[in-house]
Amino acid sequence: MTTALSKLHHQVDYLAQQAEQFDNAKWFAKNRYIQAQPSLFDRTVFATKSLQLTDYVDEIKVTLTALPEPQKRHAYAFALEKIATQIEAVIKVLKSTSVWAKENKAHYPKKAKVYRSAVKKVIQSSQELYQELSQNHEFERRLIEMVELRKVQLNNANPTQAHALNQEILTLHARLGRCRKAISATEEKIQLAEKQQTR
Incomplete structure (x- = not known):
């Protein structure tokens, strides 16, 4: 509880x-x-x-x-x-x-x-965790869209542009990884809170 x-x-x-x-x-x-x-x-x-x-x-x-x-x-x-x-x-x-x-x-x-x-x-205490989870999922969705956009841009990019785009994609993937860790952490908090409330 x-x-x-x-x-x-x-x-x-x-x-x-x-x-x-x-x-x-x-x-x-x-x-x-x-x-x-x-x-x-x-x-x-x-x-x-x-x-x-x-x-x-x-x-x-x-x-x-x-x-x-x-x-x-x-x-x-x-x-x-x-x-x-x-x-x-x-x-x-x-x-x-x-x-x-x-x-x-x-x-x-x-x-x-x-x-x-x-x-x-x-x-x-309950709503804030779900709000945090919702915000993290929205951030994840935006990062995925940004990665996909950079990949599309790569198709028409010259070597210099391609290098810059690849760097951006790497950076976005790193941010995406941190975002997904945050999602997992929030989900664990929610599970813990729910277990405590049902005791």
Whole structure:
């Protein structure tokens, strides 16, 4: 598991503790409006229907442990973004009581931003590697095109031009070799990251 993803897991565990304390305090027990509702959140945010905050944090945990594979970038990013939205929703409920807000203000002033930052780091760690790989492949494609162009030019070149073109081709092949090494290195990083995230 990557450092960023591990940190997010720890923060969700902490959120679960806060939710449990909130439920044990029975903040909504005397609120008739809340008691009449089937759930605390809109169904577009949570599938869970409950008046217990811990049940919603449990849904976040399930989503977090069942994340799509990182190579499925759009689905992976979408799932993490949903987790961020769910975390913010839970924090809003926690902050709805003056006691919780007062107790946590000094120690956790911007908790929602901290959670969203943790989610963002998980997304970036994966997306940046794929972006790097894409850029390297594009660079490789351009170098191959340049080599092929020089080879075509060789057909109509005089001896002096041919010598210069051959030197350029050698230089381009050297750059192409370095580019392919970079591609292999990035692919290894992606494989390592994916193994860590599925542990």
